Amino acid sequence: GAGVSQSPRYKVAKRGQDVALRCDPISGHVSLFWYQQALGQGPEFLTYFQNEAQLDKSGLPSDRFFAERPEGSVSTLKIQRTQQEDSAVYLCASSPRGRINNSPLHFGNGTRLTVT
Amino acid sequence: GESVGLHLPTLSVQEGDNSIINCAYSNSASDYFIWYKQESGKGPQFIIDIRSNMDKRQGQRVTVLLNKTVKHLSLQIAATQPGDSAVYFCAENQERFGAGTRLTVKP
Numbered sequence: 397g398a399g400v401s402q403s404p405r406y407k408v409a410k411r412g413q414d415v416a417l418r419c420d421p422i423s424g425h426v427s428l429f430w431y432q433q434a435l436g437q438g439p440e441f442l443t444y445f446q447n448e449a450q451l452d453k454s455g456l457p458s459d460r461f462f463a464e465r466p467e468g469s470v471s472t473l474k475i476q477r478t479q480q481e482d483s484a485v486y487l488c489a490s491s492p493r494g495r496i497n498n499s500p501l502h503f504g505n506g507t508r509l510t511v512t
Numbered sequence: 513g514e515s516v517g518l519h520l521p522t523l524s525v526q527e528g529d530n531s532i533i534n535c536a537y538s539n540s541a542s543d544y545f546i547w548y549k550q551e552s553g554k555g556p557q558f559i560i561d562i563r564s565n566m567d568k569r570q571g572q573r574v575t576v577l578l579n580k581t582v583k584h585l586s587l588q589i590a591a592t593q594p595g596d597s598a599v600y601f602c603a604e605n606q607e608r609f610g611a612g613t614r615l616t617v618k619p
Contacts, residue, residue: 400555429606436520438601438609439556455607487555491606498544498563501606503555 398422400504402488408510409478417473417507421490428471429501430463431487439487445471446494478511485509520599522614531589531617535602535610540583542604547576547587550599550612559587559600592617 401420409415421428427446431439432455442461444452447468456463460478465471475482485508489501525531537545543564548556562569562576562585569576575588585602597617602610 427606431609438603438612440609441607489555495606498605500546500558500561501556503548503557505553505555 400488400490400502402486402504402507404507405505406508406510408512411479411511412477414474414476415478415509417475417486417509419471419473419488419504421469421471421488422492422502423469425490425492425502426494427491427501428465429489429491430471430473431489432457433485433487433506435484442473442486444495451495475509478509480511483509483511520612520614522616524616524618525592527592527594527617527619529592531587531592531596531615533587533589533600533613533615535585535587535613537583537585537602537604537608537610539604539608540580542608544605545576545578545585546603546606547574547585548601548603548609549596550601552598556601589615594619 403418430442433439441455443463445465460476462474485506487506489503491499493499546561547559550556560571560574560576562578567578573590577586594617599612599614601612
């Protein structure tokens, strides 16, 4: 069956541009997570949605980062006024149950953002 | 594809040997632990998980050990194959990932 799909696969932005990264989770999955992965490091948690509700955004590094999941399925991570330190792979993951139930995550292949 | 983990700790083993990858975690209140495998250019892939009320769990060719006293987690891979070459991450609950270990299997 279809897994988690992320687009675009690669994105090059000039410093100061806004970008929007899309995540299509597995159909019916309640939980959706966004992570940032810098080269040579593990994924860093950004934000969590349970259906359409953003229950945790404690990992967002600044107010330039904004995420939404308006209908409880597709999610978009938006970064405004991109800076070079935003260059990373952005991973989306979904899970069939709520976070409190602790279940394995299904990850997409990520969007590699390069800010020049 | 892009390379993940250029400066990670590395483990190099011969095909057919057993591999042990270790991970220390930080939060004594964590109650769920997961091992993921990440190949170059791909997202992490679930391998095995364990809850804090257990100290060992076995899957196909993989075993996870949990030592809550010293906050240590390990992943054992039996009869390692070239296809096992990847970066391996442990994660606490669903939020805190370790730095990762690059496993290279020599044929």
